[in-house]
Amino acid sequence: MLMHSPGDNMGKENASSMTIWIVFAVMSVLFLIVLGVAPTKDYFSQWRAIQKKYNSYVKNLPEKIDPVHVGLKQRWNEAFDQINRCTTCHIGINNPALNKAPQPYTTHPEMYHDPLEYGCFTCHKGQGLATNAAEAHGESEHWDKPLLPPEYLEASCGKCHPGDKVPEAPVLSEGRQLLSQLDCAGCHLLGDRKKGSFVPALDGIGEKTSRAWLARWLQAPEAVRSATRMPDFYLSDQEVNLLTDFLMDQKKLPAGEDLHPIPDSLATRMGDQDFMAEGKVLFRQARCISCHTVEGRGGTLAPELGTIGSKVDSKWLYNFIAEPKRLQPGIPMPRYGFTAVERAAVTAYLSSELRDWSWNPDTTGHSPAPDYYDKGMELFRSYNCGGCHELSGIEGSSETGPDLTAVGDKPLFQFDFGRLDTLPRTRANFLYLKLKNPRSFRENLRMPRFTLSETELQALTTALLAQSDGSIPDKYVAKGKPSGRYDPNGPFGKILKKYSCLTCHTINGTGGTLAPDLSRAGSILQPDWVQSYFRVPYSLRPVLTERMPNLFLPDQDNEVIRQYFDLVLRDDAIDSVNVDLRDTSLVARGKELYRENSCSACHQINGKGGYVGAQLDEAGDRLTPGWVYHWLQNPQRYVPATPEPAHDLGRQQLEALTAYIMSLKRDQQ
Amino acid sequence: MKARIWLTVSIFALQMIACGKNESHRTDEMPGTVPSDTPRVEETRNRQPPTAEQVASSPLSARVQYTLSYPARQGKNLFLRYCAVCHGTTGKGDGFNAWNLQPHPRDLTDPKYMNVLSKARISETIREGGIGVRKSPDMPAWGNTFTDRQVDEIVRYIRTLSGDSANTPQ
Numbered sequence: 149m150l151m152h153s154p155g156d157n158m159g160k161e162n163a164s165s166m167t168i169w170i171v172f173a174v175m176s177v178l179f180l181i182v183l184g185v186a187p188t189k190d191y192f193s194q195w196r197a198i199q200k201k202y203n204s205y206v207k208n209l210p211e212k213i214d215p216v217h218v219g220l221k222q223r224w225n226e227a228f229d230q231i232n233r234c235t236t237c238h239i240g241i242n243n244p245a246l247n248k249a250p251q252p253y254t255t256h257p258e259m260y261h262d263p264l265e266y267g268c269f270t271c272h273k274g275q276g277l278a279t280n281a282a283e284a285h286g287e288s289e290h291w292d293k294p295l296l297p298p299e300y301l302e303a304s305c306g307k308c309h310p311g312d313k314v315p316e317a318p319v320l321s322e323g324r325q326l327l328s329q330l331d332c333a334g335c336h337l338l339g340d341r342k343k344g345s346f347v348p349a350l351d352g353i354g355e356k357t358s359r360a361w362l363a364r365w366l367q368a369p370e371a372v373r374s375a376t377r378m379p380d381f382y383l384s385d386q387e388v389n390l391l392t393d394f395l396m397d398q399k400k401l402p403a404g405e406d407l408h409p410i411p412d413s414l415a416t417r418m419g420d421q422d423f424m425a426e427g428k429v430l431f432r433q434a435r436c437i438s439c440h441t442v443e444g445r446g447g448t449l450a451p452e453l454g455t456i457g458s459k460v461d462s463k464w465l466y467n468f469i470a471e472p473k474r475l476q477p478g479i480p481m482p483r484y485g486f487t488a489v490e491r492a493a494v495t496a497y498l499s500s501e502l503r504d505w506s507w508n509p510d511t512t513g514h515s516p517a518p519d520y521y522d523k524g525m526e527l528f529r530s531y532n533c534g535g536c537h538e539l540s541g542i543e544g545s546s547e548t549g550p551d552l553t554a555v556g557d558k559p560l561f562q563f564d565f566g567r568l569d570t571l572p573r574t575r576a577n578f579l580y581l582k583l584k585n586p587r588s589f590r591e592n593l594r595m596p597r598f599t600l601s602e603t604e605l606q607a608l609t610t611a612l613l614a615q616s617d618g619s620i621p622d623k624y625v626a627k628g629k630p631s632g633r634y635d636p637n638g639p640f641g642k643i644l645k646k647y648s649c650l651t652c653h654t655i656n657g658t659g660g661t662l663a664p665d666l667s668r669a670g671s672i673l674q675p676d677w678v679q680s681y682f683r684v685p686y687s688l689r690p691v692l693t694e695r696m697p698n699l700f701l702p703d704q705d706n707e708v709i710r711q712y713f714d715l716v717l718r719d720d721a722i723d724s725v726n727v728d729l730r731d732t733s734l735v736a737r738g739k740e741l742y743r744e745n746s747c748s749a750c751h752q753i754n755g756k757g758g759y760v761g762a763q764l765d766e767a768g769d770r771l772t773p774g775w776v777y778h779w780l781q782n783p784q785r786y787v788p789a790t791p792e793p794a795h796d797l798g799r800q801q802l803e804a805l806t807a808y809i810m811s812l813k814r815d816q817q
Numbered sequence: 818m819k820a821r822i823w824l825t826v827s828i829f830a831l832q833m834i835a836c837g838k839n840e841s842h843r844t845d846e847m848p849g850t851v852p853s854d855t856p857r858v859e860e861t862r863n864r865q866p867p868t869a870e871q872v873a874s875s876p877l878s879a880r881v882q883y884t885l886s887y888p889a890r891q892g893k894n895l896f897l898r899y900c901a902v903c904h905g906t907t908g909k910g911d912g913f914n915a916w917n918l919q920p921h922p923r924d925l926t927d928p929k930y931m932n933v934l935s936k937a938r939i940s941e942t943i944r945e946g947g948i949g950v951r952k953s954p955d956m957p958a959w960g961n962t963f964t965d966r967q968v969d970e971i972v973r974y975i976r977t978l979s980g981d982s983a984n985t986p987q
Contacts, residue, residue, distance in 0.1 A: 299881035749955035794961035
């Protein structure tokens, strides 16, 4: 190797060093170009242009607003451990002077929380570290938490705020109430959410309805009753037949009991026109349409009754009116104080007059398939009917829907878009579509279709997006008030159950919101008025549809209510007020104040005035002076969302108004 | 500049996608009502779940286009709760209680009257009531009921009733 001639070597070395030199030169130039491109690329970046435009924008504004120092801005949010660079472009979010500025410079809408303290990502999601709009806002394949569309933003409120009522988030609240109303927890795990609302038990359904009606119902529930919550399972005709035959075999009532027969003396009168007319009068007097709808009129708390006669067997109906909770445990329907004759009359009216005259049931004989019971039960379990409907003796199904406890944070790749995988992959898209067309993603899905309006779809999607995996730091999670259920024992407790009072009224934090809170009823109302009211209840607010029904209350129940109100449902703070009601000059001053403050814009006395507030005729027979005084002092303390404005009344004015309102008595008119 | 064009185009495209469902359809529908396209009995016999093609070809999007900005939507909720009984759900002054009042409540959708009022004047009317601004005392004073922010939200909503476009989302 060392024997090569030097001349040879020289020539070769020259040639190879030349190549190296050329390579070196080219590489150097490329390196310099790259070195130059990097800062240039940064110099022409989108955010820099946005910041420069901002600076020239604020220069032209009449108010003096400091220009921004050009540079990438980022904020580390310690509590939620996130870094957001959003303020690089969204420069004015904390500057109220820029609330008319265009995006991205405009002020953040005023919020319940400081946006900078909570961090942008906490509510909006998106890619906080991105430095261009497409990546920060867009639906990126590789980013699992894309920006939440603004219309679903209330989902983020729900990550920290539990409970079905979040007053500042109406869409979320509606969605959460729908989760309960539609009994989503019947099939899906949803955290600690339990099956929400009353759904009829199927024990004894074979005695309740006819085969033809049940088959028609299973085929298309919303075609039979448009407002039903029962979803459509897309059952085939064969499935409808098997399931119907299986259900028609369920003849025993929930506790394994049988129906009582209608006494012969009454059964013979059921076809009598006068008897039916009597039933119709009772139906009106009891104000059944406070909750039920008939021919388009009435409340929406309970099922429509327009075609009840075609659906329900009269013997079942007679038993049901007598003891609703024996036939349907847990039903909100109160037990009316009807006598057997009155019950039969109402049954006669409902069975013969409220019928679906356009429906001709198929009366040709039907012979069930030989193995209908087993196959029907299999269907019952496979569609998890028992998730909502109780049926004793049938064990629950293990084949329920997916766990939705943390669906709002479920990784995107776990959503199976199936044959619709061309759609933008976002959680909102999947959930919305699943609710709208539950079986569109694949074949052989079992989720039924609920009849939902677009508003309801949006609300439910929002509520589901709010289902969190618990990654929010504990101290930011709002703690709901620990609510012990109010469930008294003794005679009053029995009355509450018998008449389902807490469906509409609330006592000590438990119950419905449709009717006044009764927690302080004993300090608000006079005992004698309570007693006379239950004899013939009337509405103090003439515009309401859902009015207090006439329960035909027996005297002993009325007495228990009067005493319980008077002794237990009291608020000592209200009771202690000292106004001289006999002072006529005080009454006159109160009357003057009533006129000056234009109370009559909302309240009626002697038929004059508005309908927004309660009628004040006979208020002196109904209310206690302590209540009038304290209510006027601060109505929102007792009913936070009351439409009565908070007045600014001094002690003397309050006393005068109290004296005047208490002077409004029946004997004086 | 290019990015801006893209942004504009994508926003436009998004709006196009969502055009199938406009806000009026969504907001005016009371919760619990059944959409008008509920199938009739005849159509529901032998129904099948929709096929992939049917789903993909129908105007489908989870997007909702709001015509009101966030504060104005909050204001609308307050308006419907507290004001609509007299001023009407659409602000025309035709609430159910309007006929008990003399003079009738103001038509808040009248641009000739409303658009010359300053924001401060409307806020003052809400806070001080009719008495405070020498109008009908039937309008109560709400200053002790609402926070300043709530008053501002209501004003923003009222502004949109008379065709003021400042509160539509950018």
